[in-house]
Amino acid sequence: MTETRDPRSTGSTAGCEGCGADGSGTSRRAFLGTAVAAVAGALVGCGNDHVEDFLQHNFRELSKAEVEEMIARLEREYKAQFGREVHVGHEPPLPGVIFGYALDLSRCIGCRRCVHACVQENNQSRDPQIQWIRVLQLDKEEGVDLRHADQYYDPPEVPEEGHFYMPVQCQQCKKPPCVKACPVGATWREKDGIVVVDYNWCIGCRYCMAACPYGARHFNWGEPHLPVEDLNPDTHLLGNRPRPKGVVEKCTFCIQRTRKGRYPACVEICPTGSRKFGNLLDPKSEIRYVLENKRVFKFKEDLNTQPNFFYFYGV
Amino acid sequence: MDILRNLASFLADSVRLVLRGNRAYRIWVAFLLILMAAGGLAYANQLRHGLIATHMRDQVSWGFYIGNFTFLVGVAAAAIMLVIPAYVYDWEPIKEITILGEMLAIAALVMCLGFVMVDIGRPDRFWHIMPLVGRLNWPQSMLAWDVLVLNAYLLLNWFVVTYLLYCAYTGKHYIKKLVLPLVLLSIPMAVSIHTVTAYLYNGLAARPFWNSAILAPKFLASAFCSGPAILLILLQILRKTTPLRIKDEAIFKVAELMAYTMGFNLFLTAAEAFKEFYSNTEHVVFSQYLYFGLKGHTTLVPYAWASVACGLAAFLLFLIPKTRTNWVTLNLGCLLIYSSVYIEKGMGLIIPGLTPDALGEIYEYRPSTTEIFVAAGIFATGFLVFTLMLKAAVPIMLGQHTMSRGSLPSGEAGDPIP
Numbered sequence: 001m002t003e004t005r006d007p008r009s010t011g012s013t014a015g016c017e018g019c020g021a022d023g024s025g026t027s028r029r030a031f032l033g034t035a036v037a038a039v040a041g042a043l044v045g046c047g048n049d050h051v052e053d054f055l056q057h058n059f060r061e062l063s064k065a066e067v068e069e070m071i072a073r074l075e076r077e078y079k080a081q082f083g084r085e086v087h088v089g090h091e092p093p094l095p096g097v098i099f100g101y102a103l104d105l106s107r108c109i110g111c112r113r114c115v116h117a118c119v120q121e122n123n124q125s126r127d128p129q130i131q132w133i134r135v136l137q138l139d140k141e142e143g144v145d146l147r148h149a150d151q152y153y154d155p156p157e158v159p160e161e162g163h164f165y166m167p168v169q170c171q172q173c174k175k176p177p178c179v180k181a182c183p184v185g186a187t188w189r190e191k192d193g194i195v196v197v198d199y200n201w202c203i204g205c206r207y208c209m210a211a212c213p214y215g216a217r218h219f220n221w222g223e224p225h226l227p228v229e230d231l232n233p234d235t236h237l238l239g240n241r242p243r244p245k246g247v248v249e250k251c252t253f254c255i256q257r258t259r260k261g262r263y264p265a266c267v268e269i270c271p272t273g274s275r276k277f278g279n280l281l282d283p284k285s286e287i288r289y290v291l292e293n294k295r296v297f298k299f300k301e302d303l304n305t306q307p308n309f310f311y312f313y314g315v
Numbered sequence: 316m317d318i319l320r321n322l323a324s325f326l327a328d329s330v331r332l333v334l335r336g337n338r339a340y341r342i343w344v345a346f347l348l349i350l351m352a353a354g355g356l357a358y359a360n361q362l363r364h365g366l367i368a369t370h371m372r373d374q375v376s377w378g379f380y381i382g383n384f385t386f387l388v389g390v391a392a393a394a395i396m397l398v399i400p401a402y403v404y405d406w407e408p409i410k411e412i413t414i415l416g417e418m419l420a421i422a423a424l425v426m427c428l429g430f431v432m433v434d435i436g437r438p439d440r441f442w443h444i445m446p447l448v449g450r451l452n453w454p455q456s457m458l459a460w461d462v463l464v465l466n467a468y469l470l471l472n473w474f475v476v477t478y479l480l481y482c483a484y485t486g487k488h489y490i491k492k493l494v495l496p497l498v499l500l501s502i503p504m505a506v507s508i509h510t511v512t513a514y515l516y517n518g519l520a521a522r523p524f525w526n527s528a529i530l531a532p533k534f535l536a537s538a539f540c541s542g543p544a545i546l547l548i549l550l551q552i553l554r555k556t557t558p559l560r561i562k563d564e565a566i567f568k569v570a571e572l573m574a575y576t577m578g579f580n581l582f583l584t585a586a587e588a589f590k591e592f593y594s595n596t597e598h599v600v601f602s603q604y605l606y607f608g609l610k611g612h613t614t615l616v617p618y619a620w621a622s623v624a625c626g627l628a629a630f631l632l633f634l635i636p637k638t639r640t641n642w643v644t645l646n647l648g649c650l651l652i653y654s655s656v657y658i659e660k661g662m663g664l665i666i667p668g669l670t671p672d673a674l675g676e677i678y679e680y681r682p683s684t685t686e687i688f689v690a691a692g693i694f695a696t697g698f699l700v701f702t703l704m705l706k707a708a709v710p711i712m713l714g715q716h717t718m719s720r721g722s723l724p725s726g727e728a729g730d731p732i733p
């Protein structure tokens with residue numbers, strides 16, 4: 001993968017007024033439950049965890065106590081796997097928030113810093129390599145025409161003459177075909193518009209991958225390998241916690257960050273400020289400013305997936 | 316209590332029939348068992364390493380397994396091809412064929428479920444997809460529908476076959492009032508399993524190659540070509556190796572019906588090709604990849620044209636009465652149409668649906684050795700199921716083996732029946 005850096009660019013991510021409040025109340029409770037369960041787990045030993053894993057029900061059918069039990073078990077398992085404490089949060093959607101994203105095609109230089117920041121933040125498998133963001137190099141003369149798209153461009157320096165760049169990740173569709181497709185309800189849209197996957201319920205049939213028009217869903221074809229030193233221990237149950245083999249995963253707008261009022265990692269890292277993020281329900285948010293003042297379009301609009309992810313031309 | 320005792324003896328006798336057999340039978344079964352073992356080893360390897368042992372990847376996320384699954388759903392559905400004339404027109408020579416057709420459907424469904432099972436990434440979570448225990452996303456997900464109709468169809472066929480054989484075994488006449496509605500029900504059921512499987516692909520707007528209204532009718536048409544093709548060959552084998560009497564007339568009648576469906580299937584293929592290539596929108600890339608290759612990627616091209624050529628040749632052989640009633644050309648036609656549909660409904664459907672992928676990337680998929688071995692194991696399982704069912708069913712069906720008499724002396728010496 002290229003790590004071409006452009007010295008001209010300076011990072012800029014304007015403040016977001018839309019993502020106030022945080023879920024500290026619930027996470028404290030989660031933490032208590034975790035502690036209790038961890039002690040219990042230590043007493044009982046880990047032998048039961050496999051049985052519990054097997055019998056685990058769909059996340060949306062679990063009571064609060066069961067969720068906490070599940071988290072305690074996962075944290076035990078991660079501790080055993082990585083030899084390191086991993087925090088698994090389960091912050092719920094913030095009231096009055098629907099997240100929106102806008103990407104400025106006139107600024108993006110195709111440096112792929114977002115790709116790597118995402119991999120780091122979200123604990124993607126390094127081997128086999130999984131990347132939730134795919135950056136397309138397109139011809140200026142052809143516009144957004146996938147027949148001229150190249151994901152594997154590798155010049156000494158970007159941007160290249162005659163080309164523009166279009167990063168694609170999960171578009172957090174309002175009418176997500178992936179959710180409709182899943183035979184077991186292992187993937188769904190949360191109240192804040194984030195489409196999540198229950199990694200403990202997914203059966204790995206990959207029907208959602210066939211259904212997604214944006215190539216946004218990725219499968220753990222082999223056992224995911226994540227070196228301990230690369231592990232991000234601050235995770236969310238429905239987000240960046242380490243995944244098992246044989247399940248599907250995807251971008252969650254960095255649910256572990258954004259539900260605590262932070263920006264997604266890709267927004268923070270982008271050196272050109274091409275990435276805008278915020279609360280669609282907040283009229284004063286930057287994302288609303290973009291939608292109201294720039295000319296935006298939705299990728300593959302004709303499919304009526306109604307993404308909450310927009311592309312625009314800022315300059 | 317009587318029924319229970321009869322059932323127990325029915326089961327015991329069936330097992331006994333299955334365990335006995337001549338040399339050819341034993342070699343055949345041993346061969347299948349070896350294939351199954353090879354498939355089992357390959358599958359164990361896949362379980363250990365994950366689906367990375369296959370050549371499927373994010374770009375082409377379904378491959379050989381799902382292709383075979385789709386084709387076999389067609390084989391299972393085609394059982395009705397034989398049920399319709401037999402029961403609606405009350406055709407005498409074709410009634411035994413119906414039982415065979417339904418057994419073929421059972422074997423095909425066993426293979427279908429096998430292919431689904433090996434394709435999923437977490438077979439340990441299989442219970443998640445079971446109605447009632449798991450959480451079925453019904454009626455939203457077409458895959459949830461498919462699970463339901465396939466299992467219902469399997470159950471239905473299994474019940475009818477078992478019941479008919481049980482009646483023959485106990486020497487009682489079957490209750491027509493029970494069987495007829497069930498057999499009639501299996502007709503719309505067969506249509507539905509194939510329609511739902513077509514909708515599985517059809518409903519995905521993300522994949523323009525599949526998102527075409529012609530898909531479901533085309534599935535049915537091609538199923539009614541390939542399913543009976545297998546059966547015609549089987550019937551001839553059975554006539555030779557067992558005392559089962561099957562009249563030429565019945566075989567030729569089925570062949571004639573097949574000629575019409577083949578013609579229709581070719582017409583639908585042409586209609587689709589016209590739409591794609593004449594309107595020539597950006598969605599033409601998938602058909603282009605299939606028939607001509609894209610940017611130098613031509614893996615599927617020879618298969619695509621072979622499928623068309625075989626389909627055309629078989630159609631002509633079955634259309635002309637002279638070649639239709641000649642055993643050599645008839646069997647050649649069966650082989651040709653089988654190959655044609657196997658390509659068309661298997662890899663020829665799944666791979667171009669996913670190539671180029673949703674972001675325009677071309678990943679050339681070819682099944683891995685693991686996939687081929689696992690598939691061979693599943694096919695062997697299906698053949699074994701079918702062989703064993705036949706082995707028990709034929710003597711019972713012919714009244715050679717009944718509860719009161721055991722096996723007739725013409726067969727191998729029968730054990731006394733308790």
Ligand code: SF4
Pocket residue numbers: 169170171172173176177178179195211212213214215216217250305
């Ligand atoms: S982009 Fe794909 S994965 Fe994301 S919500 Fe839409 S259909 Fe689902």
Ligand code: SF4
Pocket residue numbers: 181182183184185186187197201202203204205206207208209247248
């Ligand atoms: S792969 Fe998992 S999330 Fe996707 S459709 Fe299958 S069960 Fe649902």
